[in-house]
Amino acid sequence: MSNIKEIFVKTEKCTGCQSCKLACAVAHPQSKNLFAALNETVKPKSRLYVEWLPGNTKVPILCRHCEDAPCVNACISGATTRTDDGLVITAADKCIGCWTCVMVCPYGVIGRDADYGKAYRCDRCQNDENQAIKIRPVSQPAPQAPCSMKLWKVFQKTGANSYRKNL
Secondary structure (H helix, E strand, C coil), X not given: CCCCEEEEECHHHCCCCCHHHHHHHHHCCXXXXXXXXXXXXXXXXXXXXXXXXXXXXXXXXXXXXXXXXXXXXXXXXXXXXXXXXXXXXXXXXXXXXXXXXXXXXXXXXXXXXXXXXXXXXXXXXXXCHHHHHHHCCCCCCHHHCCCCCCCEEEEEECCCCCEXXXX
């Protein structure tokens, strides 16, 4: 897991504008354009969620790529696996839409595409690095780029609970 990047958000300053959700949705369609993506077969979907907590606190949450990921163990089709870099990914061509991963996720951040019967999650913008270069530096996840408050911070994992600032 030497190359995994962890994303942290300064939740105490988040305004809940949800520009991170929009950027995430735009980063994944083939067109990389929100309006063009609306006409694509697979509609744009955000892979992160902004939750509102008591005290008017806003918290963007996304897949944490758990070290002991319950979704990997629960996946009955083998669609959910861990890459050599430590990312937990779901292969859409293997996913059978049983939603077991959704039920066991401790953070509730695995999405369900009911139209196609597939699960999806934050992939740390790894799906197509060549495309990602065109809209932002590869080291910068899509939700980080539009955040006007500059609340998203990316760190390189260096040990069990230690991180080195990456951006």
